[in-house]
Amino acid sequence: MSRVGSQGLSCTVWLTGLSGAGKSTIARALEQELLKLEIACSVLDGDELRKELNEDLGFSKDDRLENVRRTAHVAKIMLRHVHVVIVAVISPTRDGRELAREIIGAPFREIFVDAPISVCSSRDPKGLYGQARIGRIAQFTGVSDVYEPPLNPALRLRTDELSVDQAVEELKRLIHHPLEVS
Template structure:
């Protein structure tokens, strides 16, 4: 078969193909949720680098497991080691980074998983696109913290490198972070004094929210 012919019948290009159909499974979401005793959802942790997103997400995962709930953290750094290892930090790559993990998080939530997504996700339109895909099971968690505190903490040395011009397009320095306006949960990680809220306390507040909204039990 010639290369031209191969391109003409490429059924893996979903947007151009009529051969790829959606298949419904024999076990629906509600059945899975009853088996797990919880409702699938996506908790989307967004905030500046160094705002404590992953720390709180992993603390929350542990606290949920202690309560017999099934949760999974999808961490931005970890995902860039595999699924998104071919993406950089241009605006287009950032958008694709969030689109991919948004689709993955939706699949997890549809399986009944309490899905904890820890991504900077600096652009409102990208977070909104995921919200629209996930629907009313999307919970935005804004890790609110002054930029100055993140720079002071700088656990990975990234702010220092960005200020020195060694990293270009770094969120909060020479690339914007667009704060959520109406996040379901706004977590005040620290004020200008730099005193950090304990991760376990923040995790417990999120658990209270999940319990109140009925995510920790199945109908």
């Protein structure tokens, strides 16, 4: 395992949660904070990956698993070059996240970015939740498709109760002192 000086272990921080829970916002804010601390890091954002690397995938169970598998392999490669890889993807199933953990290896920190569906829906600028509720979007996680919350996440961030800055502080503590928080 590589070290981040005296600041903690290298790791993958895997942010999982519903669309609109705040995964991408928190990922980008964490990236900025770690860069200020001169910790080499990078973000893999699910929306960006869907537009390029995973553009050939739909939203069937098999395609979602393949999306997670590809993302995990990219994270594993990136971890050789940066100390912290921050992954922000819905990754709706426990099996998919366990596959990611197996591919990436230790250290893997599963973070549950948690907000009630009503809050996620209110944060939805594209209107995806509304479209899913009237049947225009099939297999939409949280509405017409399942989301399995982590059973034992390294950290649960209730984004309906925490600010982005508070969530980032919790994540920084986890990265700097992983055994104290886990």
